Amino acid sequence: MRPLLTPEIIHQLPKLYEQEAIADPIVHARFFFPAGSWVWLVTEGANDGDDFLFFGHVVGFESEWGYFTLRELEEVNVAGVLIQRDEMFEACPFSFCSGSDIATDEAEEKEAADKNMNTDPA
Numbered sequence: 001m002r003p004l005l006t007p008e009i010i011h012q013l014p015k016l017y018e019q020e021a022i023a024d025p026i027v028h029a030r031f032f033f034p035a036g037s038w039v040w041l042v043t044e045g046a047n048d049g050d051d052f053l054f055f056g057h058v059v060g061f062e063s064e065w066g067y068f069t070l071r072e073l074e075e076v077n078v079a080g081v082l083i084q085r086d087e088m089f090e091a092c093p094f095s096f097c098s099g100s101d102i103a104t105d106e107a108e109e110k111e112a113a114d115k116n117m118n119t120d121p122a
Helices: 007-012 070-075 102-117
Strands: 029-032 039-048 051-059 063-069
Touching (some): 051 070, 063 070
Antiparallel strands (some): 039 051
């Protein structure tokens, strides 16, 4: 199995907070759990002692922005199934992360919410 974090990813990945003011940050890596629907979209990261701290968008029980570590990802082992890196993923703005369907799902949720707000109950 290939490593989750490569020297190439470390080199291209912005440091923590470098994309903080960007409305549509660039996602540089995508991790996923093949036996479930969990996805981690990495936008920033930095060494953190003997670990590596990521910041990005996580879709699991919730869909939210947050911090996670390389060690946390590497420790997941459910009956031999491990988290993997999407090796075909190419860096792109968060809103265009094809393959994750997150931008599409969030746009559809917003559209549905807008329709519900504009519905006349009469």
